[in-house]
Amino acid sequence: AQSVAQPEDQVNVAEGNPLTVKCTYSVSGNPYLFWYVQYPNRGLQFLLKYITGDNLVKGSYGFEAEFNKSQTSFHLKKPSALVSDSALYFCAVSPTTDKLIFGTGTRLQVFP
Amino acid sequence: DGGITQSPKYLFRKEGQNVTLSCEQNLNHDAMYWYRQDPGQGLRLIYYSQIVNDFQKGDIAEGYSVSREKKESFPLTVTSAQKNPTAFYLCASSIVGSNQPQHFGDGTRLSIL
Numbered sequence: 001a002q003s004v005a006q007p008e009d010q011v012n013v014a015e016g017n018p019l020t021v022k023c024t025y026s027v028s029g030n031p032y033l034f035w036y037v038q039y040p041n042r043g044l045q046f047l048l049k050y051i052t053g054d055n056l057v058k059g060s061y062g063f064e065a066e067f068n069k070s071q072t073s074f075h076l077k078k079p080s081a082l083v084s085d086s087a088l089y090f091c092a093v094s095p096t097t098d099k100l101i102f103g104t105g106t107r108l109q110v111f112p
Numbered sequence: 113d114g115g116i117t118q119s120p121k122y123l124f125r126k127e128g129q130n131v132t133l134s135c136e137q138n139l140n141h142d143a144m145y146w147y148r149q150d151p152g153q154g155l156r157l158i159y160y161s162q163i164v165n166d167f168q169k170g171d172i173a174e175g176y177s178v179s180r181e182k183k184e185s186f187p188l189t190v191t192s193a194q195k196n197p198t199a200f201y202l203c204a205s206s207i208v209g210s211n212q213p214q215h216f217g218d219g220t221r222l223s224i225l
Contacts, residue, residue, distance in 0.1 A: 009152075032211045034213060036216075042218050042219070043116070043217050044202070044204075044214075046213040046214070049211070051211050090154065090155070094211065097210055098143055098162060098206070098208060099210075100155075100157075100214060103154055104152060104153060
């Protein structure tokens, strides 16, 4: 079965430190990969996507993600976390259809 | 500004009642989607549509119905057959094509009275 795993329910990091939110996937073929962010009582906002090419993808608000085909991972990173980055983050995978498969989400908490 | 509008923001349903959630977009997108979000379960696809007058069931379609009579609109009806309707419902739209990001509305929170 096709699936996306976000192994950490919550990630805690101090402001100014680097952050990583992990995502692994199990999908046949060469899927497209996405990260979204959700603030309380709001919809999801698109951060970045990997289609093909460079394994390091840069996105909105200083976020980037590293694609690793051999490990089937697509971890979200940011060099210096802000308190305002505190939110719920979703990894999603699109197989060769128009449907997205979402992970269960990781809550990022950035402490001042 | 272009975007997706969901209404109402909060909705309450009585036992045995059908309720309809509205979703309108002015992004000129062909594809539209309905998701259900429950704590700790991520987003699950209810229905999606890639063209007017056509739609497909997602992973959890039982107890829900949709229509797509206009490109801009994709209403979702939660029927009385849905025994556990309390959730946060999200509508999204996109350009057709699996490498296109989906754009989301701000959701409707449905609760049972």
